[in-house]
Every structure is written in C-alpha cells, then in structure tokens.
Amino acid sequence: MNHRTNPENRxxxxxxxxxxxxxxxxxxxxxxxxxxxxxxxxxxxxxxxxIAQTPKNQRRVEIRLDGTTVIDNKPFFPFGFYHVSWESTAxxxxxxxxxxxxxxxxxxxxxxxxxDDYGEFLDEAERLGVYVLTEQNxxxxxxxxxAFKQKPAVLGWSIAxxxxxxxxxxxxxxxxxxxxxxxDPNHITYVSxxxxxxxxxxxxxxxxxxQSYPIKWRKPEELPATYSDISDARAAAAKFxxxxxxxxxxxxxxxxxxKKYEGSQAPSFQEVRNMTYQALLAGTKGILYYSYHDSSWxxxxxxxxxxxxxxxxxxxxxxxxxxxxxxFQKIDTKMSNIVAGIxxxxxxxxxxxxxxxxxxxxxxxxxxxxxxxxxxxxxxxxPAGMAVKEGKLFGSIAPLDVHVxxxxx
Numbered sequence: 001m002n003h004r005t006n007p008e009n010r011x012x013x014x015x016x017x018x019x020x021x022x023x024x025x026x027x028x029x030x031x032x033x034x035x036x037x038x039x040x041x042x043x044x045x046x047x048x049x050x051i052a053q054t055p056k057n058q059r060r061v062e063i064r065l066d067g068t069t070v071i072d073n074k075p076f077f078p079f080g081f082y083h084v085s086w087e088s089t090a091x092x093x094x095x096x097x098x099x100x101x102x103x104x105x106x107x108x109x110x111x112x113x114x115x116d117d118y119g120e121f122l123d124e125a126e127r128l129g130v131y132v133l134t135e136q137n138x139x140x141x142x143x144x145x146x147a148f149k150q151k152p153a154v155l156g157w158s159i160a161x162x163x164x165x166x167x168x169x170x171x172x173x174x175x176x177x178x179x180x181x182x183x184d185p186n187h188i189t190y191v192s193x194x195x196x197x198x199x200x201x202x203x204x205x206x207x208x209x210x211q212s213y214p215i216k217w218r219k220p221e222e223l224p225a226t227y228s229d230i231s232d233a234r235a236a237a238a239k240f241x242x243x244x245x246x247x248x249x250x251x252x253x254x255x256x257x258x259k260k261y262e263g264s265q266a267p268s269f270q271e272v273r274n275m276t277y278q279a280l281l282a283g284t285k286g287i288l289y290y291s292y293h294d295s296s297w298x299x300x301x302x303x304x305x306x307x308x309x310x311x312x313x314x315x316x317x318x319x320x321x322x323x324x325x326x327x328f329q330k331i332d333t334k335m336s337n338i339v340a341g342i343x344x345x346x347x348x349x350x351x352x353x354x355x356x357x358x359x360x361x362x363x364x365x366x367x368x369x370x371x372x373x374x375x376x377x378x379x380x381x382x383p384a385g386m387a388v389k390e391g392k393l394f395g396s397i398a399p400l401d402v403h404v405x406x407x408x409x
Contacts, residue, residue: 058150060186063206067234067243067285068324069188071131071155075324078131078155078245078286079316080107084294086137090117094124096293099300101128104313109133109158109288115147122151131155133190133288141176142183149184156188159205164197173204192247199236208237209288212275213249215267223400224337224356226275230282238283245286246279248272250309255296269308270400276312277354277402280323281330281341287316315379315404319343322350329369338397340366342407349407351375353386355397366393375405 062070069076081100085093093110100108108125112118112134125132135158136144145157159176160168177189188206191198194213202208210233214222226248234244252266267275272289279287289309292299300306316323326343333340333353340353349372355362368391375393377384383403386395397403 057152058186059152059154061155061188063188063241063243065241067238067241067283069155069207069243069285076106076131077316077320077323078107078133078288079313080105080109080130080288081250081292081299082109082247082288082290082294083111083292085111085113087295088293090121094121097121097125097130098128100292101125101130103310104317105130107131107133107155107286107288108292109135112136112139112144115139115143119148119151122148122153125153126151133158135161142179145180145183149187154187156190156206157184158190158192160191162194163191163201164193164195168201170200170204173201177205188243190245196232198233202236202242203240205242207243207245207286208233209245209247209286211247211290212279213247213251213253213290214275215249215271216253216261216264218265218358220358223271223274223358224278227278227282227339227354227356230279230284234283243285244283245288246282246284247288247290248275248279250289250299250305251291251294251297255294257296266302266305269305269311272305272309273312273402274354274356274400277352277404278339278356281339281352281354283328318378319350319404321345322348326350331366331369333364333366335362335364338362338364340364340393342369344370344407344409347409349409350378351393351403351405351407353393353397353403355399355401357399359399361396361398363396364393367391368393370409372407372409374408376408378404378406 059072064070069078083093083096097108108130110132122132130153132153133155134144141159148154157180159180160173163173180189190207190209191201191205192209192211194211198208198210210229212226212229214225216222230244230246237244249267250272253261253264276287291297322343322345326345328341328343331340337356342349342351353364372388375386375388383398383401386393386403386405
C-alpha cells in the first residue's frame with residue numbers, strides 16, 4: 001500500500017514533523033538564552049563536570065543558583081570553624097571535632113596530614129553530624145579526593161588558601177578546580193582569600209570564602225569593614241552563580257609571627273556577634289570562624305570568647321530557614337555604620353539592625369519595605385527595644401549592638 005494513502009503512516013509522519021519542529025525550537029531557544037546570560041570573568045569558562053550518579057551512602061553537594069549550599073536536595077547553611085591541624089595529632093583533631101559538634105556547629109575546615117587516619121576522622125564527623133571541608137599539603141589533591149570522596153561527611157575540597165597572595169594564577173586555580181570536579185562531581189570546591197583581589201577568581205571555584213579579620217587596635221574603621229568585605233565578594237561570586245562564605249575572626253593578631261601586631265587584642269564576643277550579622281546582611285551563604293585552633297591559637301583557652309561564640313548557635317538555627325529560603329531586602333538606613341535588612345518567606349519575617357560604631361547610641365527610624373504590624377525581639381538577653389510605627393522601625397541602638405526581631409506581618 002502506498003504510504004501517501006495510508007492514514008496510519010500519515011499520522012506517524014505528522015508526529016515526526018512536529019517532534020522535529022519542537023527540537024529545532026528548543027535548540028534556537030537554548031542558543032538565545034546562552035547569549036542572554038553570557039557573562040565575562042577573569043577566570044576562563046570552566047569545563048562542565050561529568051554528570052555522575054551518586055554512589056550509595058555518598059551525599060551530593062551542590063550550589064544553588066542563589067549561592068545556597070544544597071546537600072541531597074536540602075538547603076544547608078555551613079556554620080563552624082577552621083581547625084588548622086598540621087601540628088596536631090589525629091587524636092587532638094578528633095577531640096576538637098567532638099567539641100565543635102557538642103556546641104552545635106555543623107561544619108569544620110580541617111587539615112589532612114596523611115591518608116592513614118583521616119578516614120577515621122571523617123567517620124567520626126559523620127557520626128556527630130558535622131560536614132568537613134578538607135585541605136591538604138603534600139598528600140596530593142587527587143589522592144585525597146579519590147581516597148575519601150565516598151565518605152558521607154565530605155562537604156567539599158579546600159583547593160587553595162590565601163588564593164590572592166600572588167602565588168596562584170587564574171589558570172592554575174581553574175585547573176585544580178576542574179581536576180577536583182572531574183574526580184568528584186558530587187562535592188564542592190572551596191577557596192579562601194583576604195583581599196578584593198579574590199574577585200578575579202570568582203568563577204574558578206564553587207565557593208569563594210572571604211576572610212574578614214579586622215580587629216587589631218579597635219580603630220573606628222576596623223569593625224565596619226566586615227560588611228564591605230563580604231558584600232564585595234558576594235557580588236563577584238553572584239555573577240557566576242557561585243557561593244560566598246565568610247571567614248570571620250575569632251583569634252588574636254598578636255599570635256601572628258610578625259612583630260607589628262604586638263599589643264593587639266582578640267575580638268570580644270560582642271564584636272564577633274556584630275561581624276556575624278554584618279556578614280549575614282552582606283549575603284554570606286555560610287560562616288567559618290578562624291579559628292578554633294592553629295599553631296599559635298586555641299579558642300577554648302579564651303573561655304569567655306568561646307562560650308560567647310557557642311551562644312550564637314541557637315540564634316543561627318532560629319533564623320536559618322529564612323536565610324536559606326527567604327527573600328532578602330536591604331534597608332537603606334542612610335546612616336554610616338548602621339546596616340539593616342529583612343528576610344521574609346510567606347507569612348514569616350526577620351529584621352536585623354547592626355551598629356558597628358564604637359561611639360554613642362544611634363537613634364533610627366528605618367522605613368520597612370513591606371507592611372509589618374509588629375516587631376518582637378527574638379532572643380532573650382540580647383539588645384532590643386525597637387518598635388514598628390507607621391511603616392518604620394523606630395528605636396535606639398547602642399554601640400556594637402545587634403538587634404534581631406521577628407516580624408508580625
């Protein structure tokens with residue numbers, strides 16, 4: 001029978017023509033989108049990592065388009081510490097992990113000194129519910145990854161520290177990132193830097209961590225620097241749908257080998273809390289304090305500071321749902337060193353106001369970007385006292401204070 005006169009064959013032909021037309025349309029639309037969303041970077045375009053199935057027990061860690069870290073499809077806010085382990089024993093590193101976990105933190109940045117005992121450390125981290133970013137020295141990045149990439153506690157691989165110190169080139173960092181993603185497409189890469197030069201590497205790693213360690217002599221310009229430090233890094237990373245974590249100061253510069261820092265002081269807890277909320281308002285997607293331990297500093301030895309920082313855990317847990325899935329709106333305070341913003345999601349909202357001045361209390365009247373009926377202080381024994389009136393948040397905020405309010409919408 002002739003195909004032209006067979007109704008069944010005519011229907012098949014029509015379906016083929018429709019399918020082909022749709023396929024061509026998809027291709028044209030994809031090319032158009034690629035042109036629309038093309039951005040420039042100092043870092044060459046990274047080679048896409050191979051799509052791989054996640055092995056049994058291994059968790060898949062990704063970065064969402066807004067920079068949020070996602071583990072097995074659930075948003076996650078890393079909150080923890082650096083443990084610089086080069087001069088520590090395996091047992092000392094494990095004890096630090098237990099201490100950090102007992103305080104409620106969920107992430108540790110640790111140093112792998114050899115392959116023999118590090119697996120036990122990762123197993124202990126899994127048992128305690130702590131995720132691990134690992135740095136290595138002489139082991140070799142690929143040796144480290146291939147040895148431990150199936151461990152459930154792995155968050156990712158720290159491929160460069162102080163990436164903006166002049167020892168790293170964009171091409172070298174990109175190569176390390178691509179090697180890591182090829183060997184392990186199921187976890188993230190991470191780099192850290194201390195200056196705005198880090199922006200040139202914004203497309204060379206899944207996470208760009210910005211160090212903000214401003215407290216030395218308590219000059220007026222020191223504490224407010226955290227907001228601008230993290231804001232600049234976040235703006236650079238956001239262009240490429242990368243993430244930004246904040247490395248915030250919990251150590252004394254006096255422990256630095258250089259004599260120029262002699263006489264400096266560790267930050268107070270009030271200053272650390274201030275830096276923490278500055279970083280949140282600046283858009284950080286995770287916080288790793290530096291440090292719990294390094295060769296010349298051990299945070300628990302400063303008991304008052306350690307106890308204070310631990311008290312931030314329930315605060316972050318309370319607001320993390322909004323940090324992860326809420327809509328953030330910055331409030332233009334029109335005042336120097338006063339930063340503020342709100343996070344909202346459906347019928348929930350949180351407002352934060354930070355005063356990074358060392359001087360006198362400041363009176364504020366902040367125009368809220370949404371309709372709010374009432375503002376209630378979220379945490380006992382924390383600064384409070386503001387109220388909502390005629391669409392504004394009114395009140396006074398003392399030097400270095402942070403106010404956090406649950407918004408009744």
